[in-house]
Amino acid sequence: MGALLETVLGQTTAIETLLRGLAARKTHHAYLFEGPSGVGKERAAFGLAQALVCEARTEQGTACGTCSACERAVPLDGALPRHPDVIVLQRGLYDPSQIGRKSPESREISIDQVRTLVLSRSAFPPHEGLAKVFVIRDADELSVSSANALLKTLEEPTSRTHFVLLTARKAALLSTILSRTLALRFGHLASSVVAKILVGRGVEQAAAEAAAELSGGSVEVALALTDPDARSEVESFVARMHEARVSPDAGLGYSLAEEGKKGKSELPSLLAGLSISLAKAANDATRAGDFEEAVKSTVRFDLVEQAIVKLRGNGSAQLVMEALVIGLRAT
Ligand SMILES: [Zn+2]
Known part of the structure; x- marks a missing residue:
């Protein structure tokens, strides 16, 4: 298995901060790892957990990578970590009955999950003695009441208790959570x-x-x-969106808004492709000294990012697409 923290690539600043903390035996009790999905936040979180529960830490405070605790601290293939002191919170991760609920968590990480997994453990030392580590995936999905329930623990954690909150949408977190966590940025690779x-x-x-x-x-x-099919679908969607934006024929935009019917499962990845191409256009324009175009591309990029956020929320896919096409045509 090896020490996971050492396998996070391209996030030097964040990883060095964590390594310095481990070496000084001064790991912060509540980190916020923020940045886009798929860039190493989760790997770093379980890498840190591994270092904190390892039974044979190195002199630098890092995980040995081979002891039983190191192996059990890391979730494999989507399963939960087998280590009792490495606890994952995530919306919908647990069967409602496991967390004392009748209904599934459809939108938020419920206060029931926070109560069952965090608060009920707070009076007890770690099972295996070294540390308790809570990893909260998509922490922006904490409900107001569950976030509030966490505040006291975040502020005055019992010793050897650590939190790692993960988010791709830092702006969606409550300011009270932000002020009690140490944010580490994980950028695009x-x-x-x-x-x-x-x-x-x-x-x-x-x-x-x-x-x-x-x-x-x-x-x-x-x-x-x-997957080549997925790639060509994204490429064709991006090309059609750009065409709809510049075409004098508004009809093209309307037909694209119909893509809203594809629904919320497929659209975010198509829109992610579009936002990537706009970010690239903004960079290219900046490099070429065309600042006016760079600003326009950035505005368009923001529109697409906002649309992705709305799709994740409860906006109607078709309305979000319509508003996006209109917004893009206006810039
Ligand atoms: Zn170990």
Whole structure:
């Protein structure tokens, strides 16, 4: 298995901060790992958990990577970690009956989950004595009441208790949570790094490079794009959106808004492809000294990002698409 923290690529600043904390035995009690999905936040979170529960830490405070605790601290293939002191919170992760609910958590991480997993444990020391580590996936989905229930624990944690909150939408977190956590930024990865990670996962070099180029620096997006059909669908959607934006024929836009009917499962990845191409256009324009075009591309990029956020919320897919096409045509 090895020490997971050492396998996070391309996030030097964040990882060095964590390593310095481990070396000084001063790991912060509540981190917020923020940045786009698929760039290493989760790997770093479980890497940190591993270092904190390891039974044979190195002199630098890092995980040995081979002891039983190290192996059990890391979730494998979507399963939960087997270590009793590494606890994952995520909307919908648990069967309602496990967390004392009757209905599934459809929109938020419920207060029931926080009560069952965090508060009920707070009076007890770690099972295996070293540390308790709570990893909260998509922490922006904490409900107001569950976030409030966490505040006291975040502020005055019992010793040897650590939280790692993960989010791709830092702005959606309550300010009270933000002020009690230490934020570490995980940025987009260089496409060469994404390609290297894909090759490490068995993707053939040429396919890895092609997918990495379109991925916007996210391993998650790149992996989805290694499927040639998925890649060509994204490329065609992006081309049609750009055409609808510049075409004098508004009808083209309306027909694209119909794509809203595809629904919420498919659209976010198509829109992610569009936002990546706009970010690239903004960078290219800046490099070419065309600042007016760079600003326009940035505005368009923001419109697409907002649309993605609305799709994740409860906006109607078709209305979101319509508003987006109109917004893009107006810039
Ligand atoms: Zn170990």
